[in-house]
Amino acid sequence: MKSKLLLPALLLISINLSAGESEIEQALSLKPDIENGRKAYELCATCHLDNGWGKPDGSFPVIAGQHRKVLIKQLADIRARNRENPTMYPFTDPETIGGVQAIADVTEYISTLSPNPQPGVGEGENLAQAEQLYKDNCLMCHGKEGLGNGDAFFPRLQGQHHAYLVRQMLWIRDGFRKNGNALMVEKLKPMSDDQISMLADYISRMPAPN
Numbered sequence: 001m002k003s004k005l006l007l008p009a010l011l012l013i014s015i016n017l018s019a020g021e022s023e024i025e026q027a028l029s030l031k032p033d034i035e036n037g038r039k040a041y042e043l044c045a046t047c048h049l050d051n052g053w054g055k056p057d058g059s060f061p062v063i064a065g066q067h068r069k070v071l072i073k074q075l076a077d078i079r080a081r082n083r084e085n086p087t088m089y090p091f092t093d094p095e096t097i098g099g100v101q102a103i104a105d106v107t108e109y110i111s112t113l114s115p116n117p118q119p120g121v122g123e124g125e126n127l128a129q130a131e132q133l134y135k136d137n138c139l140m141c142h143g144k145e146g147l148g149n150g151d152a153f154f155p156r157l158q159g160q161h162h163a164y165l166v167r168q169m170l171w172i173r174d175g176f177r178k179n180g181n182a183l184m185v186e187k188l189k190p191m192s193d194d195q196i197s198m199l200a201d202y203i204s205r206m207p208a209p210n
Helices: 002-029 034-048 068-079 100-110 127-137 162-173 182-188 193-204
Strands: none
Touching (some): 002 068, 127 193
Protein backbone atom coordinates (compact mmCIF):
# COMPACT_ATOMS: atom_id res chain seq x y z
CA MET A 1 0.00 0.00 0.00
CA LYS A 2 2.84 2.40 0.93
CA SER A 3 4.53 2.02 -2.47
CA LYS A 4 1.25 2.78 -4.26
CA LEU A 5 0.90 6.02 -2.31
CA LEU A 6 4.56 6.93 -2.78
CA LEU A 7 4.52 6.73 -6.58
CA PRO A 8 2.00 9.56 -7.15
CA ALA A 9 3.86 11.70 -4.62
CA LEU A 10 7.16 11.17 -6.43
CA LEU A 11 5.45 11.90 -9.74
CA LEU A 12 4.05 15.15 -8.36
CA ILE A 13 7.51 16.21 -7.12
CA SER A 14 8.93 15.44 -10.58
CA ILE A 15 6.24 17.52 -12.27
CA ASN A 16 6.86 20.44 -9.89
CA LEU A 17 10.60 20.31 -10.47
CA SER A 18 10.06 20.34 -14.23
CA ALA A 19 7.69 23.29 -13.94
CA GLY A 20 10.19 25.24 -11.85
CA GLU A 21 13.09 24.50 -14.18
CA SER A 22 10.99 25.48 -17.19
CA GLU A 23 10.15 28.88 -15.68
CA ILE A 24 13.80 29.49 -14.81
CA GLU A 25 14.86 28.83 -18.40
CA GLN A 26 12.05 30.96 -19.80
CA ALA A 27 12.71 33.90 -17.48
CA LEU A 28 16.41 33.88 -18.30
CA SER A 29 15.66 33.91 -22.01
CA LEU A 30 13.34 36.93 -21.87
CA LYS A 31 14.42 40.55 -22.20
CA PRO A 32 13.54 42.23 -18.89
CA ASP A 33 11.55 45.45 -18.72
CA ILE A 34 12.94 47.22 -15.65
CA GLU A 35 10.13 49.77 -15.49
CA ASN A 36 7.55 47.02 -15.41
CA GLY A 37 9.73 45.35 -12.78
CA ARG A 38 9.67 48.51 -10.69
CA LYS A 39 5.86 48.47 -10.75
CA ALA A 40 5.71 44.76 -9.94
CA TYR A 41 8.08 45.33 -7.03
CA GLU A 42 5.47 47.46 -5.25
CA LEU A 43 3.90 44.15 -4.22
CA CYS A 44 7.24 42.87 -2.89
CA ALA A 45 7.92 46.10 -0.99
CA THR A 46 5.05 45.27 1.36
CA CYS A 47 7.40 42.88 3.17
CA HIS A 48 10.88 43.52 1.79
CA LEU A 49 10.51 47.33 1.98
CA ASP A 50 11.14 49.86 -0.78
CA ASN A 51 14.90 49.42 -0.54
CA GLY A 52 14.78 45.60 -0.50
CA TRP A 53 16.53 45.39 2.88
CA GLY A 54 13.88 43.34 4.65
CA LYS A 55 13.85 43.39 8.46
CA PRO A 56 16.78 42.98 10.87
CA ASP A 57 14.84 40.37 12.87
CA GLY A 58 15.08 38.10 9.82
CA SER A 59 11.33 37.81 9.30
CA PHE A 60 11.92 39.10 5.77
CA PRO A 61 15.32 38.76 4.08
CA VAL A 62 17.47 41.24 2.26
CA ILE A 63 16.87 40.76 -1.46
CA ALA A 64 18.50 43.98 -2.70
CA GLY A 65 21.61 43.36 -4.76
CA GLN A 66 21.05 39.61 -4.97
CA HIS A 67 22.14 37.90 -8.17
CA ARG A 68 19.35 37.99 -10.72
CA LYS A 69 19.70 34.30 -11.57
CA VAL A 70 19.38 33.42 -7.90
CA LEU A 71 16.24 35.54 -7.57
CA ILE A 72 14.72 33.92 -10.65
CA LYS A 73 15.43 30.42 -9.36
CA GLN A 74 13.99 31.07 -5.92
CA LEU A 75 10.83 32.70 -7.29
CA ALA A 76 10.32 29.86 -9.76
CA ASP A 77 10.94 27.26 -7.06
CA ILE A 78 8.41 28.90 -4.74
CA ARG A 79 5.83 29.13 -7.54
CA ALA A 80 6.34 25.44 -8.35
CA ARG A 81 6.19 24.60 -4.61
CA ASN A 82 9.75 23.26 -4.74
CA ARG A 83 10.56 25.60 -1.85
CA GLU A 84 8.33 25.75 1.21
CA ASN A 85 7.34 29.38 1.78
CA PRO A 86 3.60 29.77 2.46
CA THR A 87 4.00 33.50 3.11
CA MET A 88 5.30 34.01 -0.41
CA TYR A 89 2.79 31.79 -2.21
CA PRO A 90 0.07 34.46 -2.63
CA PHE A 91 2.61 37.04 -3.80
CA THR A 92 4.32 34.83 -6.38
CA ASP A 93 1.29 33.18 -7.98
CA PRO A 94 0.82 34.15 -11.65
CA GLU A 95 -2.63 35.54 -10.82
CA THR A 96 -0.97 38.05 -8.48
CA ILE A 97 2.40 39.05 -9.90
CA GLY A 98 1.96 37.87 -13.48
CA GLY A 99 3.57 35.30 -15.74
CA VAL A 100 7.19 34.48 -16.50
CA GLN A 101 7.79 37.93 -18.00
CA ALA A 102 6.93 39.45 -14.62
CA ILE A 103 9.61 37.27 -12.99
CA ALA A 104 12.14 38.44 -15.57
CA ASP A 105 11.16 42.07 -14.97
CA VAL A 106 10.97 42.20 -11.18
CA THR A 107 14.23 40.30 -10.67
CA GLU A 108 16.00 42.73 -12.99
CA TYR A 109 14.78 45.61 -10.86
CA ILE A 110 15.66 43.95 -7.54
CA SER A 111 19.18 43.17 -8.71
CA THR A 112 19.81 46.91 -9.20
CA LEU A 113 18.93 47.83 -5.59
CA SER A 114 21.87 48.63 -3.30
CA PRO A 115 22.75 45.91 -0.75
CA ASN A 116 22.01 46.50 2.92
CA PRO A 117 25.06 48.08 4.65
CA GLN A 118 23.84 47.21 8.17
CA PRO A 119 22.06 43.85 8.34
CA GLY A 120 20.89 42.36 11.62
CA VAL A 121 23.72 40.51 13.40
CA GLY A 122 24.08 38.01 16.24
CA GLU A 123 25.83 38.21 19.59
CA GLY A 124 29.36 38.46 18.18
CA GLU A 125 30.73 35.43 20.05
CA ASN A 126 33.22 32.82 18.76
CA LEU A 127 33.74 34.71 15.50
CA ALA A 128 37.23 33.26 14.98
CA GLN A 129 35.79 29.75 15.15
CA ALA A 130 32.95 30.82 12.87
CA GLU A 131 35.42 32.22 10.35
CA GLN A 132 37.14 28.84 10.17
CA LEU A 133 33.77 27.14 9.70
CA TYR A 134 33.10 29.48 6.81
CA LYS A 135 36.48 28.83 5.20
CA ASP A 136 36.06 25.06 5.53
CA ASN A 137 32.46 24.82 4.36
CA CYS A 138 31.22 27.92 2.52
CA LEU A 139 34.12 29.71 0.84
CA MET A 140 34.35 27.33 -2.11
CA CYS A 141 30.91 28.34 -3.39
CA HIS A 142 30.12 31.71 -1.82
CA GLY A 143 33.61 33.20 -2.05
CA LYS A 144 35.90 34.96 0.42
CA GLU A 145 33.64 38.01 0.65
CA GLY A 146 30.36 36.06 0.61
CA LEU A 147 29.35 37.42 -2.78
CA GLY A 148 28.33 34.07 -4.27
CA ASN A 149 28.23 33.25 -7.96
CA GLY A 150 25.18 34.20 -10.00
CA ASP A 151 26.06 32.00 -12.96
CA ALA A 152 26.16 28.96 -10.67
CA PHE A 153 23.01 30.07 -8.76
CA PHE A 154 25.05 30.49 -5.54
CA PRO A 155 23.47 33.40 -3.63
CA ARG A 156 25.15 36.45 -2.23
CA LEU A 157 25.32 36.00 1.56
CA GLN A 158 27.13 39.22 2.45
CA GLY A 159 24.70 41.79 3.78
CA GLN A 160 22.06 39.26 4.85
CA HIS A 161 20.36 39.27 8.26
CA HIS A 162 21.72 36.86 10.88
CA ALA A 163 18.31 35.54 11.93
CA TYR A 164 17.30 34.79 8.35
CA LEU A 165 20.58 33.00 7.64
CA VAL A 166 20.12 30.86 10.75
CA ARG A 167 16.58 29.90 9.79
CA GLN A 168 17.47 28.94 6.24
CA MET A 169 20.55 26.93 7.22
CA LEU A 170 18.58 25.01 9.84
CA TRP A 171 15.82 24.30 7.34
CA ILE A 172 18.32 23.13 4.72
CA ARG A 173 20.18 20.97 7.25
CA ASP A 174 16.96 19.39 8.51
CA GLY A 175 15.42 18.83 5.07
CA PHE A 176 12.52 21.27 5.45
CA ARG A 177 13.74 23.44 2.58
CA LYS A 178 13.45 21.12 -0.39
CA ASN A 179 15.48 23.13 -2.89
CA GLY A 180 18.66 23.27 -0.81
CA ASN A 181 21.87 22.56 -2.71
CA ALA A 182 22.96 18.96 -2.08
CA LEU A 183 26.52 20.00 -1.21
CA MET A 184 25.21 22.58 1.26
CA VAL A 185 23.07 19.93 2.93
CA GLU A 186 26.18 17.76 3.27
CA LYS A 187 28.19 20.64 4.77
CA LEU A 188 25.49 21.63 7.25
CA LYS A 189 24.51 18.13 8.43
CA PRO A 190 27.33 17.78 11.01
CA MET A 191 26.81 21.29 12.44
CA SER A 192 24.99 21.94 15.71
CA ASP A 193 22.44 24.71 16.12
CA ASP A 194 25.05 26.78 17.97
CA GLN A 195 27.61 26.35 15.19
CA ILE A 196 25.08 27.40 12.59
CA SER A 197 24.17 30.48 14.62
CA MET A 198 27.80 31.56 15.02
CA LEU A 199 28.48 30.88 11.33
CA ALA A 200 25.48 33.02 10.37
CA ASP A 201 26.72 35.73 12.72
CA TYR A 202 30.11 35.77 11.01
CA ILE A 203 28.46 35.97 7.58
CA SER A 204 26.14 38.79 8.63
CA ARG A 205 29.18 40.83 9.74
CA MET A 206 31.09 40.48 6.47
CA PRO A 207 32.06 43.94 5.25
CA ALA A 208 30.79 45.19 1.94
CA PRO A 209 33.39 44.87 -0.83
CA ASN A 210 35.31 47.98 -1.77
